[in-house]
Amino acid sequence: MLTRVPAPGFTLIELVVTLAVFGLLATAVAPDVSAWLRQQRVRQVASSLQSGLQAARAEAVRRNSELLFSLVALRDARNLDNACTLNAQAQGWVVSQDSPVSACAAAPGGATSPRLVRAAALGTALTSVQVSALAADGRTAATQVRFDGLGQVRGAGAIAQITVADRRGDDVRALALRVSTGGQVRLCEPAVTAADDPRRC
Secondary structure (H helix, E strand, O other), X not given: OOOOXXXXXXXXXXXXXXXXXXXXXXXXXXXXXXXXXXXXXXXXXXXXXXXXXXXXXXXXXXXOOOEEEEEEEOOEOOEOOOOOEEOOOOOEEEEEOOOOOOOOOOOOOOOOOOOEEEEEEOHHHHHOEEEEEXXXXXXXXXXXXXXXXXXXXXXXXXXXXXXXXXXXXXXXXXXXXXXXXXXXXXXXXXXXXXXXXXXXX
């Protein structure tokens, strides 16, 4: 007599139980994943701004001449355009010798104003991220910082701090960029208060 061997695989009950366990795990982990993604967007925008500030300073020193780092508003945060205006709640940034207003999409290296060096749109991360820049007094909105040939900040009302924060909630840490009068650019976390923590502003 032949014995019937069951076919390998899952029974319907095993499959339903496995799917239920995965569903519970996914529900428990989803808020953490959402917060992590929003934190990554904050970090992405802060890193782009830090890169622009450092490039402006380094290029000013290399050329031994003044360069502007400007925060700009764009029609579309994904693309640089020539309808750009200076704005402390930036959607992009421009490094140039002259004011980039209405010329943010100019080709880098041009001989005519704004003599653009480098520029970037902050992109789709801005759907959940807010940028705001202030002068050294901590109250006045600021849109530009001018670096001289020694890499130092020149002029009154220059950007002293740029805060990058999530629009939706407190479960995502804000980041800040601090620009000293000597031109150093530092990324820090305003929420960190411990004196010995290197992330402290």
